Amino acid sequence: MRMKPLVVIGFLGSTLDGSKFAPSRWMKWRPTVGLTMHPDLRVDRLVLLHRSVHSPLAAYVAGDIAAVSPETRVEPHVLDFSDPWDFEEVYGRLLDFARAYPFDPETEDYLIHITTGTHVGQICLFLLTEARYLPGRLLQTQPKSGSAEAAGLYSIIDLDLSRYDSIASRFAVQAAEGSSFLKSGIETRNPAFNRMIDEIERVATRSRAPMLLMGPTGAGKSQLARRIYDLKRLKHQVKGPFVEVNCATLKGDGAMSALFGHRKGAFTGAVADRPGLLRSADGGMLFLDEIGELGLDEQAMILRAIEDKRFLPVGADREVTSDFLVIAGTNRDLAAAVTAGQFRDDLLARLNLWTFTLPGLATRREDIAPNLDYELDRFAAREGTRVTFNKEARLRFLAFATGADAAWPGNFRDLAASVTRMATLCPAGRIDLATVTAEIDRLTRLWHRGPADDGLAALLPPETLAALDPFDRVQLAHVIATCRTSRSLSDAGRTLFAASLAHRTSSNDADRLSKYLTRFGLSWKKVRGE
Structure with missing residues (x-):
């Protein structure tokens, strides 16, 4: 079976690959030339990245490669940097190269040579390979100790760590420790819950996207959110504080101020600037518990703050910024709330990338x-x-x-x-x-409490109560409650019989209500306690 062609991508080493243009160069290890001299490493194509100032050296190295490995086709590729030690610039240029290069992993194998180039360039090649922008394995070369052999040594590193038993075992232990940490060390036995916690551990350590924790009251959403924050902090993924917001307590005009802050004088009582909870969470994590209780206006601003990291405090004419991670919690069915017009569908879409339902x-x-x-x-x-x-x-x-x-x-x-x-x-x-x-x-x-006290026991003798069907008891309790909140017998009658007024020949609601009460041995005055 024919092997796929092998393509190596790497920087030209302006120092390591350089040498005197003399026969003595063959007694010196030069990484780029040496990697093509191994009989068990057939390089079909070498993409040689270099700055334009080093084009003569690139041509010279290509000539030497042609002499020792005629089957290797060298493809010089100029990448100029204004500062080859500027991490942001080097990474950006290499990312552009990776995105534009016509990789074809189905028909070619790729090795990324990380021995040559500046340390910044080597790190950027590693990161781009790890992120799969460069779809290959890492290639390292080195001189052979105590020898002038020009080929040197090479090793190939596959970033699929599962291939390395000891590393895979170590990562498995670390993942188990992370899951145990999220469970506060509790040796839980429910298989479905344990699988969910394992998934949360992976998401928490790999993603900055919002998370949505659903489940009944008391299922542990608040505690789990805090543990997720603590785990991220242990792994140095957040530095700022954990800010917990019970959205059910944010009502009326104060909700905007509590969440987004306000400027002094924005409203009566605003005697000083207030940063707001979102601002306080900058650099940390914001836990929006019971997010389904927020009003639609607050939801719209929360969405903007999550997506753009910007929002406008009450009474301010300039936006402020705050960069925080978000976990939301709710015991409500947010999809049903969207249908009912009580929750924004765009906010739900933003939150439910990672949704976990905690069982009771x-x-x-x-x-x-x-x-x-x-x-x-x-x-x-x-x-x-x-x-x-x-x-x-x-x-x-x-x-x-x-x-x-x-x-x-x-x-x-x-x-x-x-x-x-x-x-x-x-x-x-x-x-x-x-x-x-x-x-x-x-x-x-x-x-196992019985039904709430409807107040009938104080008005009716036990034998009358015992003879009431549940339906009649509920109806009578409602009538008595209406009487107690009405100004007069007529007013109570109008409230209770309003729907049937258009279909009746008599409109004497007071008389009708009085007769209803009499059926149970009650009167207006007795019901009212007069």
Whole structure:
């Protein structure tokens, strides 16, 4: 089977490739010439990058290559830099070269020679290869120690690190450590959750794009956002602060000021400039919790700030800049909110590149045991007191917590509160069976409350209440609530019977309402407490 042609791309070494134009040059290692002298490395084409001032040397090197490797076609390519040590300029020129070059990886193999050129040029070639702008492997050459052999040595580096077992193992360990960090060290057992955390770890370490965390209240969105920030900070990807914003608390005129800041005198009470939360997050991370609660105007400005890193404070005539990473959290269905006109579709499109839905505790019952230990550790750190379960108490609580009767409507907040109560109330730092039994009773009452008090028990005798169908009870409760907020019997009647007024021969709503109340032994005065 015929091998694909091999193309090498690299800089001409104005120093290393230079030599006296004499036979002695063949006793010296010259990287560009030497790489074509290896019998096991057939170079079909050599793209030789050089500055125009070095064109004579490039022609001389090409002649020597033709002498030792006639099958190698040298293609000189002039790249002039005003400053070959200016990283930005060198990278930009090489990027332009890479984008314009007619690479064809299907029919050719490419090696990127990174031994010659300035250190800046070598680094830029490496970065462009790593980013796949140059679709090849790296080629390094070096002289043979203790020898005047002109060919020297070479090695090929494939940036697919999975090919290197020890490096791949090290990266796997680092990825596992990152995932564990995001889980606060909790040995979670739910397979779907663990897969999601692994994916979040990869995104968090490789991308600066916004992330959207969805899930019910108490599922851990805030804590996960903070851990993502901490992981990025450990990896030196952010330097600024973590700024958390509960969007549900931003209402009315104050929302714009809180988010985007204001100038002194912008409105009554603006006695000084205020930077705003977005400005405070510059260089760091902004966590927009409950973003679905923001108004449409704030959403529009948030979108501009995310995309352009610019926004206009209230009362200002000049925009300000703030460069921050964004994580948004919500327990709402934002797609449904878009359909209802309550959320901007362009903002959702910007946020949902990376969307992760955190499951509730009730669907992760196998993770209750490790989270139980985590909450006990948090209690110890917070209160300075170590509390543990005795064996019977722990088994009893876990049997309840993982059973079908445990609803966990508040998810991990419910679990944290439960552990805090037991750790606080237990005798002598040991949660016993009696403490667990009392907590189970408390949770059962909290989760299985009856309907909210409708006030009928204070107006009707027990036998009358017992005889009411649920439908009649709800209707009567609504009528009584309307009476209590109306100025008169007639006013209440008009409110309650407004829809049927056009279809009735009599418009005496007060009489109709009075007769309805009488059916239950009630009167206007009794309902009103007069």
